[in-house]
Amino acid sequence: xxxxxxxxxxxxxxxxxxxxxxxxxxxxxxxxxxxxxxxxxxxxxxxxxxxxxxxxxxxxxxxxxxxxxxxxxxxxxxxxxxxxxxxxxxxxxxxxxxxxxxxxxxxxxxxxxxxxxxxxxxxxxxxxxxxxxxxxxxxxxxxxxxxxxxxxxxxxxxxxxxxxxxxxxxxxxxxxxxxxxxxxxxxxxxxxxxxxxxxxxxxxxxxxxxxxxxxxxxxxxxxxxxxxxxxxxxxxxxxxxxxxxxxxxxxxxxxxxxxxxxxxxxxxxxxxxxxxxxxxxxxxxxxxxxxxxxxxxxxxxxxxxxxxxxxxxxxxxxxxxxxxxxxxxxxxxxxxxxxxxxxxxxxxxxxxxxxxxxxxxxxxxxxxxxxxxxxxxxxxxxxxxxxxxxxxxxxxxxxxxxxxxxxxxxxxxxxxxxxxxxxxxxxxxxxxxxxxxxxxxxxxxxxxxxxxxxxxxxxxx
Numbered sequence: 001x002x003x004x005x006x007x008x009x010x011x012x013x014x015x016x017x018x019x020x021x022x023x024x025x026x027x028x029x030x031x032x033x034x035x036x037x038x039x040x041x042x043x044x045x046x047x048x049x050x051x052x053x054x055x056x057x058x059x060x061x062x063x064x065x066x067x068x069x070x071x072x073x074x075x076x077x078x079x080x081x082x083x084x085x086x087x088x089x090x091x092x093x094x095x096x097x098x099x100x101x102x103x104x105x106x107x108x109x110x111x112x113x114x115x116x117x118x119x120x121x122x123x124x125x126x127x128x129x130x131x132x133x134x135x136x137x138x139x140x141x142x143x144x145x146x147x148x149x150x151x152x153x154x155x156x157x158x159x160x161x162x163x164x165x166x167x168x169x170x171x172x173x174x175x176x177x178x179x180x181x182x183x184x185x186x187x188x189x190x191x192x193x194x195x196x197x198x199x200x201x202x203x204x205x206x207x208x209x210x211x212x213x214x215x216x217x218x219x220x221x222x223x224x225x226x227x228x229x230x231x232x233x234x235x236x237x238x239x240x241x242x243x244x245x246x247x248x249x250x251x252x253x254x255x256x257x258x259x260x261x262x263x264x265x266x267x268x269x270x271x272x273x274x275x276x277x278x279x280x281x282x283x284x285x286x287x288x289x290x291x292x293x294x295x296x297x298x299x300x301x302x303x304x305x306x307x308x309x310x311x312x313x314x315x316x317x318x319x320x321x322x323x324x325x326x327x328x329x330x331x332x333x334x335x336x337x338x339x340x341x342x343x344x345x346x347x348x349x350x351x352x353x354x355x356x357x358x359x360x361x362x363x364x365x366x367x368x369x370x371x372x373x374x375x376x377x378x379x380x381x382x383x384x385x386x387x388x389x390x391x392x393x394x395x396x397x398x399x400x401x402x403x404x405x406x407x408x409x410x411x412x413x414x415x416x417x418x419x420x421x422x423x424x425x426x427x428x429x430x431x432x433x434x435x436x437x438x439x440x441x442x443x444x445x446x447x448x449x450x451x452x453x454x455x456x457x458x459x460x461x
Contacts (some may be wrong), residue, residue, distance in 0.1 A: 002046070002104070004266050004362075004366060007052045007359065008359060008362075008363040008366070008367075010242075010387075011170055011351070011359045011363075013133055013355075014160070014347075014351065015352060016391060017138050017288075018189060018336075018344075018348055018352070019232075019233075019395060021233070021236075022231060022233055022237060023232050023236060023266070023395065023398050023399070023402075024236070025235075025236035025237075025239040025240065025349060026232055026235035026236035026239070027398075027400055027402060028239060029235045029236065029238060029239040029296075030231070030235055030296055030402045031132060033295070033296055035295070035298070036310070037176075037179065038090040038229075042172065042175055042176065042177075042179070044089045045175065045178075045179065045182055046078065046079065046080055046175055047080070048080075049078045050180070051079075051081070051178070051182065051328070052155055052157070052158055052159050052178065052181060052185075053080070053081035053082065053083070053153035053157040053158070053159070054079065054081070054082055054083075054084050054160065054161055054178060054252065054333075055082075055084075055085055055151075055154075055157045055159070055160040055161070055173055055255070056074055056082060056083070056084050056085065056087050056160070056161045056163055057087070057088055057148055057151035057152065057160050057161065057162050057163065057242045058070065058071070058074070058084065058085065058086045058087070058147055058151075058163055058164075058165050059087050059092065059144045059151065059153065059164075059165065060086055060087065060089065060095055060147075060165040061088075061089040061091050061140070061147075061165075062089070062091045062092060062093045062095060062112065062194075063095050063165040063166060064091070064093040064094050064095045064098050066165060066166045066284065067086070067165055067173035068098055068099070068100060068102050068393075069205065069206040070165055070166065070167075070168075070206060070217070070345050071099070071103070071133065072205075072206060072351050073168060073169070073205070073206030073375065074163070074169065075131060075132075075133065076171075077169060077171060077172075077173070077174055078171045078172050078175060078378050079174050079175050079178075080355065081132075081157075081175070082132060083132035083133070083134065083156055084097065084132060084133045084134070084156070085134045085135075085136065085154055085155050086134070086136070086165075087135075087136045087138060087147040087148075087150050087151045088121075088135060088136065088137045088138070088351050089138060089140050089141075089143075089144075089147045090138065090140025090141070091140075091146055091398070096135070096137055098124075099125070099187060100135075101308045103127050103133055104127050104128055104129060105126060105127050105133075105135055106123035106125060106126065106127075106128060107125055107126065107456060108126045108277070109124075110124040110126075110154070111205055112153065112154075113153040113154065113265075113338070115152070115259045116149040116150075116152055116153055116262070116264075117149065117263075117278065118137060118138065118142060118146045118147070118149040118150040118153070118257060118266075119138050119139040119141040119142055119146055119150075120139045121137070121138045121139075121141070122138060123137045123139045123141060123157075123356050124136055124137070124154070124266075125137065126269060126337050132155060133291070133363065135343075136151065136154050142266035143266065143269040143271075144248065144265075144271070144395050145263075145264035145265060145266045145268075146266045146402060147384070148162060148248075148263070148264050148271075149263045149264055152259065152263060154256060154290060155255060155321075158254065158255055158256065158312060158440075159181060159252055159253070159254060159255060160247055160252070160253055161174055161177065161250070161251070161252045161253075162250070162251050162252075162256075162272075163249065163250060163251070163300070164248070164249045165303060166299050166302070166303060167249055167250065167301060167302045168203070168206060168207065168300070168301040169250070169300050169301075170208075170299040170300075170301075171325075173250070173300060174252070174293055175254045175297055176193070176252075176297050177192075177193045177251075177295055178191070178252060179292045179295065180291075180295065181190045181252070181254075182418055186289070187289050187290050187413060188254075188290075188291055188293060189253070189257050189279055189283065189290050189292060190246050190251060190252065190253045190254070190276065190279060190292045190293070191246070191251065191252045191292075191293045191294070191295050192228070192234065192243070192246035192247055192248045192250070192251045192252075192292075192293070192295070193251070193294075193295055193297075193299065193300055193440035194230055194296055194297060194299050194300070195226060195230065195247055195249050195250055195299075195300050195301075195302055196211075196226065196299055196300070196301050196302070197214060197216035197219060197222055197223050197226060197301070197303075197304045198301035198302060198303055198304075198305060199215075199216060199219040199303060199304050200212045200214035200215055200216075200219070201212055201244070201301065203301075208301050212415075213419070214304070214306075216306040218304075218305065218306055218307070218308070218311055219304045219305075219306050220418070220423060221426050221430050222304045222305075222311075223419065223423045224396055224422055224423055224426060225449050227394060227399045227400055227419075228301035228395055228399045229293075229404055230296070230396060230401045231296060231399045231400075231402040232395060232399030233435070234294040235294055235296050235402065236342075237294070237345055237390060238292070238293055238294035239288075239341065240340040240344070241291050241292065241340050241341070242264055242339075242340035242341050242345035243292045243294055243345070244273060244275055244276055244277055244280070244325075244341065244345050244346070244349060245273050245295070246270060246272060246275075246276050246292065246294075247300050248259050248272040249300055250300035251272070257279065257282075258275070258279075260282070261275070261278050261279060261282050262278075263275075267424075268324040268325075268365060269317050269318070269320050269321050269324065270318070270320065270321015270322060270324050270325055271321075272330075273321050273322065273325045274321070274324065274328060275291060277325050277328075277329050277346070278328075278329070279292065279323075280292070280332070280338060280341040280342075281338065281341075282334055284337060284339065284341070285337075291359070292366070304437070307411045309333065311437075312437045312440070313439045315434055315438050315441070316417065316440045316444055317436060317439035317444075318437070318441070319353070319354070319357070319438040319440075319441030319442070319443065320442070320444055320445045322349055322354050323354055323441070323442065324443055324445070325349075326346065326349065326350055326354060327427065329346070331428070332346055332437060333346045333347055333348075333350060334347055356435075357435040357436075357438045357439050358439065360432075360435050361435050361436060361439065361456055363431070364432060367384060388427065389424070389427045392423070392426075392427055392431075393420075393424065394425055396420075396423040397420070397423070400420075401421060429431050447457070
C-alpha cells in the first residue's frame with residue numbers, strides 16, 4: 001500500500017510538473033504568435049506569386065449529405081492557388097454521383113501514380129470547367145489512411161492539407177497554416193491548426209456564421225478537452241519541437257517528405273500520430289534540420305460525438321493509437337538522439353496517455369478503499385480530492401486564458417461561465433469514465449477489433 005501510494009503521488013507530481021511547464025511554454029508561444037503575425041503579412045503572402053500552392057485532400061465515405069457543400073466551401077477559400085482532391089472510398093451511397101452531377105465531372109484517363117500503396121482506383125473524374133477539382137474513385141479498404149495515400153499520389157502541389165469531408169474551414173485557415181512554410185521553407189515539414197467543436201454553432205452554406213457552445217453535455221466536456229489539448233498542450237510542445245500529433249482533421253504537410261517516409265500506415269488506427277512520430281524519427285536520423293509546428297489561429301470546425309457509444313469508441317481508438325505508435329517507435333523513447341520528441345514528448349505519451357489511465361483509476365480505487373477501511377483520514381481524503389480538482393481547474397483556466405489571447409470564439413461571459421462550471425463538474429464522474437473507456441482500447445488492440453467510423457448527426461445539429 002505504501003509503495004503504491006508513493007507511485008500515485010509520483011505520477012501526480014510528474015503530471016503537475018510537465019503540464020505546468022508545457023502551459024508556460026504555450027503562453028510564450030501564443031504571445032510570440034500574436035505579436036509576430038499580422039493581417040497585412042497574410043495579405044502580402046496571398047498576393048505573392050511565390051506563395052506555395054496547396055492540394056486539399058478530402059477522404060469521403062458515404063458523405064452524400066455533406067460532400068457538395070464541403071467542396072463548394074473549399075473552392076471558395078481565400079488562397080492564391082488551391083486544388084481539391086476528393087477520394088471516394090467505395091461509398092455505398094450516391095456520394096460520387098452527387099459530385100459528378102453538381103460539378104459537371106467526366107471520367108478522365110489518369111494513370112495511378114506509383115508513389116504510395118492503396119486499393120485499386122476504379123476511375124478518376126475532373127470537371128470540364130477551370131475548377132481545380134479532382135475526384136478519385138477507389139475500392140473500399142484501408143480506411144482513411146488508404147484514401148489519403150491515394151490522394152497524395154494524385155495531388156499536384158508540394159504541400160497538401162488533410163481534411164475530413166464533414167469539417168469546415170475558416171476562410172483564411174489554409175493561408176495561416178501555410179505561413180510557417182513561407183517563413184521557414186527549408187525546415188518546416190508539417191503544421192497543425194486549431195480544431196474547434198461545431199456542435200451548437202449556427203452554420204449556413206458550409207460556413208460557421210455564429211460560434212456557440214453546444215447543448216449536449218458530452219460535447220461541452222469535449223470543448224474543455226479541446227481547449228486544454230490545443231492551447232494548453234500542443235502549443236507548448238510545438239515550442240520545443242516535440243509536437244507528436246497533427247490532427248488528421250486539419251494539417252498541412254510537405255508532400256515529398258511524406259512520400260519519402262512511406263505515407264500513412266493502413267494497419268493501425270492512429271495513423272496521424274504515427275506519421276508525425278515517423279517524421280521526427282526520419283529527420284533526426286538523417287541529421288536534417290526540421291520543425292513541426294502548431295499554429296494556434298487557423299480554425300477547422302468539426303463535429304464532436306454526442307452519445308456515450310460514439311465517445312467511448314473515439315477514446316478507445318485514441319488510446320489504441322497511442323499504444324501502436326509507441327510499439328512501432330519504442331526505440332525513440334528516452335533516446336537523446338531524437339531530442340525533445342524522444343526525451344520528453346514520447347515518455348510523456350507513455351506515462352500520461354498510456355499508463356496514466358491505469359494509475360489514475362487504481363489510485364481512485366485504493367484511495368477510496370483506504371478511506372472506507374479507516375486507514376486514510378477524512379481530512380487527507382478531502383485534501384487529496386481538493387488538490388486534484390484545483391489543479392485541473394488551473395490547467396483549464398490557463399488554457400482558456402491563452403485562447404482569449406487569440407481571436408475570441410466564445411466572447412459572451414455567460415458562455416465562459418458555462419465553461420468554468422463544466423471544468424469543475426468534469427472531475428466528478430466524467431474524467432473517471434473517460435479513463436475507464438480508454439483502458440478498453442487495450443482490449444480492442446489485443447483482439448485486433450476493426451474500428452468503425454463514428455456516427456454523425458450533421459454539423460447543423
